[in-house]
């Protein structure tokens with residue numbers, strides 16, 4: 001018997017049910033913001049109305065979007081350098097445990113310090129308008145969590161999984177490729193996902209210390225200094241969008257690389 | 271192969287010389303014939319898992335000699351003479367069921383076709399052919415344990431070491447799995463060393479039960495289980511079965527009461 005109730009819901013309806021609450025909250029939040037600014041008559045330089053930010057965004061499109069592109073190139077470039085270096089160093093620690101014992105305490109200590117404070121120094125090293133100065137900061141900030149998590153993933157393995165490989169008389173190389181690395185992937189991706197927002201923050205904040213005029217951080221700080229807050233907010237909007245897209249891209253890669261993992265199977269199962 | 275496993279005067283001391291020293295095993299002598307189904311039973315902490323790991327060269331003895339398939343245990347491991355099954359299935363969650371079963375064969379450098387054929391045959395043996403492309407999390411505990419058994423048998427080891435393989439399963443699944451393992455044992459002629467906490471399980475499944483006593487772990491008693499083969503549901507209801515059950519229970523009561 002096929003009744004309407006027994007029919008599986010359409011893909012559209014499933015998507016609607018999943019995304020509806022978030023969409024409603026988002027729209028409600030924007031409406032509330034608009035309302036509060038109007039009702040309490042908040043000055044535009046303190047908090048502009050969302051409608052004002054939107055119209056400024058359209059007016060300034062040809063400036064803020066290229067600036068966002070410029071800054072994202074620094075963020076993504078630094079992210080890739082930091083992540084690749086973090087993974088490579090982690091892999092050498094898996095091979096030589098002395099490296100791990102020598103390096104990890106420092107890595108954990110450095111990771112807990114505000115690396116962004118180095119931004120002015122990097123500006124001096126590389127030249128203030130050189131995007132490498134920003135990329136270097138981003139790379140250092142992404143490097144430490146990636147390396148630390150990767151080392152954990154390579155070493156925190158169920159004893160029995162190691163014993164099984166030993167019972168197959170596997171070589172260290174096979175153990176690395178077939179057990180340690182796959183075991184490390186969830187650790188790696190959780191660091192990479194945190195790294196996406198860290199890298200956008202690091203790129204923008206290091207631009208606050210000076211740099212090329214085409215960059216988002218410079219644009220935001222200059223417009224804010226001129227009390228052009230709608231312009232600053234429009235640029236912040238670009239930064240948020242870029243950050244979210246960056247995060248989503250990494251999430252998509254994660255799903256492609258480890259479709260077996262629990263963080264993904266729960267989504268796929270609903 | 272004249273003896274599957276020969277253990278002579280074996281002792282195992284953990285953390286020797288330090289304040290948390292544990293005398294896990296002492297003066298263990300045990301010979302296991304090819305084709306035997308031998309169970310180790312005894313109170314928790316008496317060294318059953320340790321003994322299994324010594325046979326598998328996953329630990330080194332503090333004294334004595336372990337010979338497996340007529341070779342030193344170390345060489346036997348390098349020659350992949352045994353397969354191991356733990357209480358937890360210990361499947362690699364990033365590998366499908368078929369890929370888990372193929373893992374030992376991959377490590378041994380067998381060809382792709384051979385790996386796939388062996389995995390198919392093994393999954394058929396444990397009745398999981400339909401699930402070969404599933405991931406471990408999509409299977410029940412009992413099914414996962416079957417995969418672990420298929421994986422341990424995939425490279426046709428002469429010896430199977432099983433550490434409480436059914437300890438995490440419910441009673442019904444457990445009895446079905448016992449029958450399956452007995453089936454595999456009689457079909458393949460594999461020597462099986464089996465750790466269990468269940469007296470009925472030990473009696474039903476084994477040809478010999480070794481009763482161990484704790485602190486330090488020793489062999490307290492060895493009981494031949496001369497129940498007729500093949501064993502089935504009638505075995506569980508026979509008078510001989512009850513006699514053997516009582517015999518093992520009394521031997522165990524002796525060591526627990528120490």
Ligand SMILES: Nc1ncnc2c1ncn2[C@@H]1O[C@H](COP(=O)(O)OP(=O)(O)OP(=O)(O)O)[C@@H](O)[C@H]1O
Pocket residue numbers: 284285292293294312313314315316317318319320321
């Ligand atoms: N790696 C280790 N380091 C130190 N002590 C250990 C280690 N492995 C086991 N032991 C100790 O050796 C003794 C025997 O442990 P083992 O795991 O072999 O017991 P078991 O008979 O398998 O117990 P159970 O029935 O609970 O599984 C215990 O006292 C345990 O604490």
Ligand SMILES: [Mg+2]
Pocket residue numbers: 318319320433
């Ligand atoms: Mg044990």
